[in-house]
Amino acid sequence: QLQLVESGGGLVQPGGSLRLSCAGSQYTFDYYSVGWFRQAPGKEREAVSCISSDGLRTKYVDSVKGRFTVSRDYAKNTVYLQMDSLKPEDTGIYYCAADSGPYTTICRIEPGKGQYNDWGQGTQVTVSS
Numbered sequence: 001q002l003q004l005v006e007s008g009g010g011l012v013q014p015g016g017s018l019r020l021s022c023a024g025s026q027y028t029f030d031y032y033s034v035g036w037f038r039q040a041p042g043k044e045r046e047a048v049s050c051i052s053s054d055g056l057r058t059k060y061v062d063s064v065k066g067r068f069t070v071s072r073d074y075a076k077n078t079v080y081l082q083m084d085s086l087k088p089e090d091t092g093i094y095y096c097a098a099d100s101g102p103y104t105t106i107c108r109i110e111p112g113k114g115q116y117n118d119w120g121q122g123t124q125v126t127v128s129s
Contacts (some may be wrong), residue, residue: 001118002024002025002026002027002028002029002032002071002098003024003025003026003118004022004023004024004025004029004096004097004098004116004118004119004120005022005023005025005120006020006021006022006094006095006096006120006121006122006123007020007021007023007122007123007124008021009089009094009123009125009126010124010125010126011058011126011127011128011129012086012125012127012129013127013128013129014086014087014088014125014127014128015053015085015086016086016127017082017083017084017085017086017087018083018125019080019081019082019083020036020080020081020083020094020096020123020125021078021079021080021088022034022036022078022079022080022081022096023076023077023078023118024077024078024079024098026077027077029077029098030053030059030072030074030077031053031104032053032098032099032100032118033050033051033052033053033098033099033101033103033104033106033107033108033114034050034051034072034079034096034097034098034099034107035047035048035049035050035097035099035107035108035109035114035116036048036049036050036070036079036081036094036095036096037094037095037096037097038090038092038093038094038095038125039092039093039095039122040089040091040092041091041092043092045095046061047061047083047109047110048060048061048064048068048081048094048109049061049064049068049070049081050070050099050107050108050109050114051070051071051079051107051108052103052104052105052106052107053103053104053105053107054104054105055071055072055074056105056114057105057106057107058070058107059107059108059109061109063089064083064090067083067084067085067086068081068082068083068084069081069082069084070082075109079096081094081096083125086125086127087127088127088128089127090125090127091125091126091127091128092124092125093122093123093124093125094122094123095119095120095121095122096119096120097116097119097120098117098118099114099115099116099119100115100116100117100118101114101115
């Protein structure tokens with residue numbers, strides 16, 4: 001079974017940056033498209049970004065466009081989420097998940113889309129002064 005481990009969260013001031021990592025336990029992680037999700041206190045989990053398995057297609061929710069960048073390193077079986085110009089509303093637990101859907105050139109973060117069956121344990125991001 002594929003296991004995912006997130007890291008890189010922490011406390012940062014508004015305007016600061018963090019880079020989250022999502023490491024897959026198997027080389028097959030490279031064949032999955034991967035999504036990043038977050039859940040703020042008292043709110044539902046929302047999709048933030050995704051990257052296709054071939055690494056060529058990315059998507060972002062409107063609230064993070066221009067500030068967050070998703071990428072992947074196949075040699076390390078790892079997907080990254082670079083977060084810049086962080087805002088207090090970015091605070092939450094960030095999760096990565098692997099999409100087992102039968103596609104390599106797209107990724108999905110639209111509600112109800114994607115087959116995200118494998119999830120990490122999450123990493124806390126707090127943006128506060």
